[in-house]
Amino acid sequence: MRVSNTAIGLGLIVFAIAVLFYTRTFPTLERGYPGPSLFPNVLAVLFIIAGITLVAQGVRGRERLSKFDTSTITRSGLINILLVLGAVVFYIFLSDFLGFQITSFILLFGLMKWLRVSTRWGLVMACGMTLAIYFLFAKILLVPLPWGLWGW
């Protein structure tokens, strides 16, 4: 997913200005020396310099501001990416409720099915990977993976 240099540059400038404003609420050291705000402010100024340079490069290269190059990614590729991100969000919100094993199985089987793995292989791999990860992390490394309502 490519966007124009101009857009990146403008984004950085807006972000940096927001930082500059926000850090004004930070306390200062005694005798007015800059404290917690110094480093973020220096970075913000550098962000602005980099942003202006990128905008200048974009303008000089006659870039379209709204350039949104979709040729680098196919539609199905984009859907795949969104599903991967959705799967992580699904885990974050539902693992405490469903427990690790069920969440992991649903996530793995769902993604594999979507990526066109056959149902039989999908079931085998999703079960196998879930148990392998569970065994490694919960049993050997003793990580308290989420138990869920049913204690799995």
Added chain:
Amino acid sequence: MMLEHIYTAISLIAQPYVLLVIAMSAFYGLFVGAIPGLTATMATALLVPVTFFMDTVPALAAIVTMEAMAIFAGDIPGALVRIPGTPSSAAYVGESYALTQKGRAGFVLGVDVTVAAIGGLIGAIILILLAPMLAEVAMKFTSFEYFWLACIGLSCAVLVTKGSLIKGMVSLLIGLFMTTVGVDITLGFPRFTFGVTDFLNGFNFIPAMIGMFGVSEVMRNVSSSDLSFKIVSVKTKKIFAGIGRTVRKYKLNVARSGIVGTFVGILPGAGADIAAWIAYALSKKFSKEPEKYGTGHIEGIVDAGTANNAALGGAWVPALVFGIPGASLTAIVIGVLFMKGLRPGPMIFQQTPEILYAVYVTFILANVILIPFGVMAIKAGNQMLRVPRNMLMPAILMFCIVGSFAINNTAFDVGIMLGTGVLAYFMEANDIPVAPAVLGLVLGRLLEDSFMVSMIKSEWDLTVFFHRPVRAILGGVTIILWSSPFIGVLRARWRRQ
């Protein structure tokens, strides 16, 4: 004294448990390296949650072994299907594949594994000789010197990036900015936490690494339509026939590229991939037969294949001595050392020398066992390339999730992983390199803390940064590095006139 340390280190390594860890990480490294799209850095990031639960010696041994194996194994798909397994093999895939088409895949991979082991050993020897000497110097450093060192490290990381310098700088700034989240050193003021208590300690490094190298890699892999590889069969019966002669013929190339590779590895920000490109370019420049390059000539492969493995040892030098990573991979190693309560720097050499020697011993051991393990991987090369990626990617994603969770047992870290993964994917898609951001993330705190502490010590007198000779030299180097791009532009303009 030294013998005693070596003896202790060997006894630490020669435990059944540690040897098992080494063998398993060897297989892991070979597998990840041989699968295109999975990089050695990603393998390290995914290994960290597991090493988190190990003692320091097996944890570091696992990483050292894994990286040596992965960087070699990247050559396997390069030769078989013309796709580099890791970016470090990219410099010579064309050359390797041209030889494969002449029916010499076994020969190429045999040479690859041999020179990789030799290169790795050269890197290890330079690490062993150079690190203690530099540590002597580093003993005298104070917060002023560390400030300049961090500046030099970060500047190098930007200057060596391929492509746009400005985008390298943007990447660095992103990494540095991430370190400003959390409690600040001067007043203990919570910055950019927006009331979220999980942010008080700042960005958790390991979930961020897993996001940047694991999740973004999964995203990239699922976004491209399924690649099915056209598999070439490798004759592996007499894999070492003619290899001894080839390596002997190019022994000077091996020595040169071993040294060049190690020193490129020492440069912050430049890792095995850049080492391979530079060694390949030098090889062609000094070759007696430069016209053969690109047509399936082994000389360039010898050079680049030596250099990328040599770079691994080099990258550990600044990491161990100054706590400044030589590449993204050692940036993660520094994270691991911190997790183990070890502060990388000259004090390690005095307080826990046995750990250092254990790293040295593992480096030697890993490169010696690289040959038998590597041959096994060459024989299994075809099978590894047949592992379907549409099963592998969901599994890796699950591993990323659990790995991020395992460090602090919070779902918040999984969120960090997701956020940094999306960020890294977006950056790479727009030609903004990720490595400077990683270095910024590792060094940001050191940079800010050493600056603020120095300033408060000297009551805001900026000239103290140049007071003593070592400081002044380091400061001078930093200023030269910063002005070098401008000087380059001015010179180009002057020449045009």
